[in-house]
Structures are given as structure tokens and as C-alpha cells.
Amino acid sequence: MMNVCLENAQNNLRIQSVNLKESKVFVRDGIDIPTLDRDETAVQSFRSIVRVEEISLADPEGGEDIWDYRFIYSAGVRLIFSSEKEESANDEYKPIVEIVSVFEAKYLSKSQLKKDEIKAFSADNAGYHVWPYWREYAQSTCARIGLSPAFEVPVYIVSRKDEKSEADKKA
Numbered sequence: 001m002m003n004v005c006l007e008n009a010q011n012n013l014r015i016q017s018v019n020l021k022e023s024k025v026f027v028r029d030g031i032d033i034p035t036l037d038r039d040e041t042a043v044q045s046f047r048s049i050v051r052v053e054e055i056s057l058a059d060p061e062g063g064e065d066i067w068d069y070r071f072i073y074s075a076g077v078r079l080i081f082s083s084e085k086e087e088s089a090n091d092e093y094k095p096i097v098e099i100v101s102v103f104e105a106k107y108l109s110k111s112q113l114k115k116d117e118i119k120a121f122s123a124d125n126a127g128y129h130v131w132p133y134w135r136e137y138a139q140s141t142c143a144r145i146g147l148s149p150a151f152e153v154p155v156y157i158v159s160r161k162d163e164k165s166e167a168d169k170k171a
Helices: 004-012 115-145 166-170
Strands: 014-027 041-057 066-081 097-109
Touching (some): 004 115, 014 115, 066 115, 097 115
Antiparallel strands (some): 041 066, 066 097
């Protein structure tokens, strides 16, 4: 059974747009991307909700207010040398290639959401809506910098924490 908070958020939020807010592309000095031997490299990636903004839009004619929700979502991928995995945890580390973006997913709702509903929706749903935009951005950026094959951005999988696993069902 679906979490009640998540179900309420999904029933109320209506996606309006997904827009790129920030981006960063970095290629380490001294690296010739087309001739790079990728056998000794590793890919690292991340994705997360940065913050959620809530705005009440008052109806000037005295009707019902509408709520504007903006989920700020960041995703990134980078290529490192396998021998530099430990160093890559350092903030000063310069990867071979790094692509980072921040997207804003905008939703409208006829009612104000509770904090738990926003949190539940943030866990997977906002990322699910942003993911096709992130995938296109990452892959087209790879083409622009000459990185071939491009980073593989897998299909976004929505977790189902409240569903029982096959092993649990058999027990």
C-alpha cells in the first residue's frame, strides 16, 4: 500500500515545467578527451533534492489560493582515474571530466501540502520528473566535449520501500 503522505502529494501536485537553473562542465587540463584510455577510469555520480520552495499565489478575485512548489534538484557525474579513488573524496580534487547541473521542477497545487507530504514526494517523484532532462543534458554535453562513448545515465528507478520483497512474500 502506498504511503498516505506520498499519495496525497501525488494527487495534489501538477507538474508545470522542468528548467535548468545551473550547470558546470569541467575538463582537467592536459587531458585529450578523444584519445583518453578509459580502461583505467571510474565513473562517480550523485543526485539529490537541494531544497523545496513553497509560494502561495493569492487569487486577486478572492477565489482559492494556489500553491506553487519548486523542487530544486541537483545531479552530477564525473570521470576519475581508478588509481585516484581515495583522492577523489577531497574537495580540491580535479576529476578528468565533471558535469553537474541544478534543475527546478515546478508544480502547482490547489492546496497547501504538509511537510511530510513534501518530504515523501521529494524522495523519488521530483527526481523522476527531472531525470529525462538530466539524461539529455549529460549526454549532449558529453558530445560537445568529445567524450565518446557518453556517460551512461541509467533509467530512473523509483524505490518501493513499502513493498515487500519476493523473499519476504515467500516467508
